Structure formats: C-alpha cells, structure tokens
Amino acid sequence: MIRIIAAVLLLVFGGPTAMAADEPPHRILGRDGNIELRLYAPMILAEVEVTGSMRTAGNRGFRPLGNYIFGGNTARSGDGSNAIAMTTPVMQQRSQEIAMTTPVIQQATSDESWRVAFVMPPEWTMDTLPIPDDARVELVEQPERLVAAIRFSGGANEARFMAKTEELRDYLTAQGFEIVSTAMYARYDPPWVPTPFRRNEVMFEVARVG
Template identity: 65%
Template sequence: MALARLSALALSVITLGMSAPAQAADEPPHTVVMRDGAIEIRDYAPQIAAEVEVDGSMSRAGNSGFRPLAGYIFGGNTARDGEGSSEIAMTTPVTQTRSQEIAMTSPVTQSMQTGGSWRVAFIMPTEWTMETLPVPNDPRVTLTEIPARRMAVIRFSGGPSDARFAEKADELTAYLTEHGHEMLGEPVYARYDPPWVPTPFRRNEVMIEIASD
C-alpha cells in the first residue's frame, strides 16, 4: 500500500512539479506578528526537518529531492529500537533552499535557474522528537533540528515557476530592505498544494529569516 502510494505520488511530482499531499493540511506551529498585504512576519516554533541535498535546476532538484523524502515518511525507515517502521504524517509546505558552503547574511541574488545544490525538506509533525523519529533507510535523508526563528513571508498563487519564485524573492528582499529588517539567510521556496489543485488556487510562498526586534 505504501509503495503504491509513493509511486502515484512520485508520478504526480515528476509530471507536474513538487507538491504536498492534499490531505496533509497541517502547517508548522507559528504566530503571525505582522501582516502587510501579501507579506507576513511569522514567529515559528522549533522544528525538525527531514532533508535531502540534490543538484540541478530548482525544478529538477525539487522533483529529485521529493522522492527520497516521500519514501522516508511512507515507511522507508527503521524504528530507533530496530523493530519495524513507521508512517509519518506530512505537514505543508514542502520547502526548498539553495545550499551554501558558507554562512549567508543576505539572500542569494543569482538566477534560480542556474543549477547548483539545493536542500529540499519536509517538516516533521510536532508529536515527533529527534529521539522518537525513525531512522531513514535512505542515507541521503538526514534529520535536522531547526531552532525557533522569525520568518518574513510573501504569499502568491499559481503553478511552480522558477522565474516567479525568483521574482517574489526579489520583491520580498526589497520590502525588507526598505523597512530596515536584517536578513539572516537565503530565500526558502515553499509549495503547499498538490498538482490537482487548479493552478490559480495553488498557494506558494517565499520565506526569508530575519532578526527579531
């Protein structure tokens, strides 16, 4: 059953772009502290991410990274005590971030279509901890603790588009610069909806970590 679901999901991803299952509506816990049109500032609680690093263009890397992560949550894992495996509920969004070899203090400004390395991540449901999450069977998948952080977010609709994500990253960066916010990392590209959601209604976001006031 899990294998059949994974195959169907992977086919949808390959055909129509990276997305999350429709029934997985839960989002990581956060508080909206400011809203200005399509832009929000949110405080996120600590998270645990299942991540994989892949190479290629943004679209190709997203598709390639999605599959091993889906495999992990659909049972491609081993319990900490070595007995059996678990299926893990999926939260939205699926996120994608350009990997960096050194710490960044401002967003990446190069084209999002030029390739390179990307981190694709699923955020784990809050009931799991590093001590209870099963171990990934695929060595490409790693579990990472993410501390509480403040994220500036710009929301927009439509289908997956490298150019659109880059455009919105520039728009969010300009807004944060204008309003005097200190940016602490590169843009995070977030996609919330499965491919069968009509394109005009799909939710996308670009997120950038900022310093707390």
C-alpha cells in the same frame, strides 16, 4: 532576544493571528498586504542534498524524503517501520549558508546543489523519529526563528519565485529588516489543485530590525 525582536515587529505588522492546522507550529505576528511576519517554533527536518535545476532538484529530493515518511524507515525500537504524516509547505532554498523550515524544504548549497527537507510533525522528537533506511536522508534540529513571507497564487515556476524574491527583499530593506538567510521557496498544494488556486511563498529569515 528573538522574543524582544518579535514584539518590536508587531508595531510594523499588527497583531498576531493563528496558523493553518497542517503547517509547522508558528505564530503570525502580523500582516502587511500579502506579506506576513511569523515566529516559527523549533522543529526537526528530514533533509537530503540533491543536484539539478530548481524543478529537477525538487523532484529528486522529494522521492527519498517521501519514501522515508511513507515507511522507508526503521523504528527506534527496531520493530518494523513508522509512517509519518506530511505537513505543508514544500520549501526550496538556493543557498550556501542556511536551511530553513517547513515540511519540504529545498536549499541550494551551490549553483546546482540543493538541500531539500520535509518538516517533521511536532509530536515527533529526535528520540522517537524512525531511522531513515536511505543514508542520504538526515534528521536535523532547527531552532526557533523569525521569518518574513510573501504569498502569491498560481504556477510556482522559477521566474515567478525570483520576481517575488526581489519584491520581498526590497520591502524588507525599505522597512529596516536585516535578512539573515537566502530565499526559501514554498509550495503548499499538491499537483491536482488547479493552478490558479495554488498557494506559494517566498520566505527570508529575519534577525533584527535596523
């Protein structure tokens, strides 16, 4: 069904283009200005639940997940640990419903509770990923999904994310899309990248066209 939906949405957005090399596997089905439609392949997330403000929760979630991918884990063979490459973006989601994709994902499960996740590189599977040493870190499989994203540069503060959330929501509603997730807030660049050049996004999962 989702492949049929994606084909229909090509009529709105245009033809497919390639993804960036360090992002989770996906196809860009089309663009309309600063908005993209993407079909993400199935992926595995390393997730942790934290509390706090958007900024505080992001920092709290990053630490145990960073520790996991940098060697705070036990190989499935029981012999030592494994380092895992980190991909982009870091994502943060305020929701009581659904978590989404990509290297670091943050999802709220209540007003001040968030689900933060890193997307695992595609060469890893549930059978080969090392076991987290921190019991708070959970490995979760995500299915293929269709996502609309709006891109913006500069500082990734909460006010800007909220403004872009409403802009994307209004656009999707006007275009007849059905939104099936809460907003996902994505940061692509490390802190040392100058603020004006940082890439940020808001994303929604889309189920079908009305």
